[in-house]
Amino acid sequence: MSLLQVQNLRVEFPTRRGTLVALDDVSFEIAPGEVLGVVGESGAGKSMTGAAIIGLLEPPGRIAGGQVRLEGRRIDNLPYEELRRIRGRQIGAIFQDPLTTLNPLYTVGDQLAETMTTHLPIGPAEAKKRAVEWLELVGIPAAAQRVDSYPHEFSGGMRQRVVIALALCAEPKLVVADEPTTALDVSIQAQVIALLKNLAREKGTAMMLVTHDMGVIAETADRVAVMYAGRIIEIGAVREVVKNAAHPYSAGLMGSIPPISHRVERLQAIEGAMPRLSAIPPGCPYNPRCPFVFDRCRVERPELMPAKANRAACWLYAPEEAHRLQESGLA
Amino acid sequence: MPEPIMLELRDAARHFDVSRPLLQRVIAREDKRILRAVDGVSFQVPKGTTLSLVGESGCGKSTVARLVVGLYQPTRGEVFFDGMPLAEARADASKRQRMQMIFQDPYASLNPRWRVSDIIAEPIRAFGLIRDRRKQLERVGELLTQVGLSPLDGQKFPHEFSGGQRQRISIARALSSNPEFLVCDEPTSALDVSVQAQILNLMLELQKRLGLTYLFISHNLAVVRQVSDRVGVMYLGKLVELAPSETLFHTPRQPYTRALMEAIPDLEMTGRTRIPVGGEVPSPITPPPGCPFHPRCPLANERCRIEVPAMIPARGTPETLVACHAVEEGRDGFLDGKPRLTPEPA
Structure with a gap:
């Protein structure tokens, strides 16, 4: 059975000019020990999905429909206190900026120990001991001394290691990592990704990895969901999505990434920009930018359907449109 | 011209x-x-x-x-x-x-x-x-x-x-x-x-x-x-x-350049095991003596810790200017056709 089930999740932001739909009918599952990558451009709703799962939506955003289930139990409608206990114990969170995640007034050891005594049946002495062990585990040199240091005494990469320790120390079943390496330099990024991946594998932790960096996803995730304008438009095994994307948007996204291995004459760009939430077009949200658009795309909204080895929300893959798929050259 | x-x-x-x-x-x-x-x-x-x-x-x-x-x-x-x-x-x-x-x-x-x-x-x-x-x-x-x-x-x-x-x-x-x-x-x-x-x-x-x-x-x-x-x-x-x-x-050629290229996550998914470069960039207020990269460099030796390397044409690829003692001395194994990012076996 899957560890996390998200079904038809809908997040709305009421504003003076009407209700904005930030997430629209988002459904996916994560199995124990699995890494699901969530990619998309800024404003696609990928961070919003993570925030909705851990119950940290910024007001006035609210879950307006659908369900989030952890091990079969609904967690999207729990009272604040109950959800707080699940957060940390069952779900760990890693955010982009390690400096705002850590409390500047407490030593990193205190913060680790506090998390563990809150969520695990252990005393302060044991927690302190484990804090040192965790710092060693995430590769902080001289952990026994550094445990009494404050966050400002660490460099960016080291802080993100502390945040990883903090997210994993209560041994949660699921970690939601939102752009965990975006604030880091590329040589540090590689260290942190390797660490995150190995720890998750060792502890059997499932992970939802939100990032805009396809390289990170390709190296880390088992499956990947591509988001566009608040919807999942393609989901499948990472190799299939990266190498053989079905949805025209995913294919365009992969094509627009500059390759490191060779120089290309001209990069494949997607014309236009993602629509604002207040002006999502009817039908398929990608239709104004899509090179293969036809009448149906402008009227009728596609659901996820089998497409190549993945599932994609694109009318080209409807059985009755097979001739169009042939013509498009995407098949 | x-x-x-x-x-x-x-x-x-x-x-x-x-x-x-x-x-x-x-x-x-x-x-x-x-x-x-x-x-x-x-x-x-x-x-x-x-x-x-x-x-x-x-x-x-x-x-x-x-x-x-x-x-x-x-x-x-x-x-x-x-x-x-x-x-x-x-x-x-x-x-x-x-x-x-x-x-x-x-x-x-x-x-x-x-x-x-x-x-x-x-x-x-x-x-x-x-x-x-x-x-x-x-x-x-x-x-x-x-x-x-x-x-x-x-x-x-x-x-x-x-x-x-x-x-x-x-x-x-x-x-x-x-x-x-x-x-x-x-x-x-x-x-x-x-x-x-x-x-x-x-x-x-x-x-x-x-x-x-x-x-x-x-x-x-x-x-x-x-x-x-x-x-x-x-x-x-x-x-x-x-x-x-x-x-x-x-x-x-420079070990730092090579490490940087190693570190980039890519879409090729060749499943290569890469050696992430250890350590972090030192503070530019107190840069290390000698070659600035030596504390993180797997090829560093005594000379690298003392002497600042100058930009000179690299042996093997003379169109490249590189500041590295290891390249100059051939310690990077490039000329032997076996470029390496680890120290020479003693």
Whole structure:
């Protein structure tokens, strides 16, 4: 059975000019020990999905429909206190900026120990001991001394290691990592990704990895969901999505990434920009930018359907449109 | 005949005094703290070509960009623009207008209270290139068309545009004084990847059409590969490798360059096991003696800890300039056909 089930999740932001739909009918599952990558451009709703799962939506955003289930139990409608206990114990969170995640007034050891005594049946002495062990585990040199240091005494990469320790120390079943390496330099990024991946594998932790960096996803995730304008438009095994994307948007996204291995004459760009939430077009949200658009795309909204080895929300893959798929050259 | 040189830096350096106030320093018995953001950088950019500078945050690449356009004065060394010392070139409006800069953040670099047509026309008015109002607007329309926007967009304000469109406006403004040389400081790193491709394509097209020379600053090696003729790799305020783009990406020589390339997550998914480079960039206030990379370098030996390596042609790839004792002495195993990133087995 899957560890996390998200079904038809809908997040709305009421504003003076009407209700904005930030997430629209988002459904996916994560199995124990699995890494699901969530990619998309800024404003696609990928961070919003993570925030909705851990119950940290910024007001006035609210879950307006659908369900989030952890091990079969609904967690999207729990009272604040109950959800707080699940957060940390069952779900760990890693955010982009390690400096705002850590409390500047407490030593990193205190913060680790506090998390563990809150969520695990252990005393302060044991927690302190484990804090040192965790710092060693995430590769902080001289952990026994550094445990009494404050966050400002660490460099960016080291802080993100502390945040990883903090997210994993209560041994949660699921970690939601939102752009965990975006604030880091590329040589540090590689260290942190390797660490995150190995720890998750060792502890059997499932992970939802939100990032805009396809390289990170390709190296880390088992499956990947591509988001566009608040919807999942393609989901499948990472190799299939990266190498053989079905949805025209995913294919365009992969094509627009500059390759490191060779120089290309001209990069494949997607014309236009993602629509604002207040002006999502009817039908398929990608239709104004899509090179293969036809009448149906402008009227009728596609659901996820089998497409190549993945599932994609694109009318080209409807059985009755097979001739169009042939013509498009995407098949 | 070699192309004439558009820009040359000779041992340029820029230091910043980041000491605490005098009184506190006296009480704490501290010395002055000098941050060596750029510490002796030399390179040339021939006309019509692109030189890229890459490196991690804090390596000094943006400081070089600011030195080049005269936003900072060099602490040491010289900057020449079109064969003329930069200070003289900057004092002469007809020279100054030939150099423009594109900044990273298109949300911060456009005045939100100005209409786009005024933003783009500002350099035209400042340099007095076109006096007639109507002709100015015609020129703005041309520039907007050139960067893929509509002449009617001139009536709008910056907030009506997306990030990619704003960066197009920045480019149109930079082009309005008919420059030959553009300094681009991370022009696409605030943009989404599909939009980044649009902007990079536009910049390459404009270079071809207008014969522009670019100094391109970026931390993204894949982007650099797509736009550059030559690439310089910076580390802690120094250039550590400078080579033609193809050579650099095909046969990187400096251990730092090689580590950097190793570290990039890629889409190829070859399942290669890579050796992530350990450690972190040291503080530029207290750089290590000798080669700045030696504390992290697997090939470092006693000489690397003491002697600063000079930029010299690399053995094996003489078109590459590299600052590395290991390469000079052949300790990197390149000449034996077995390049390695680990110390020689004793």
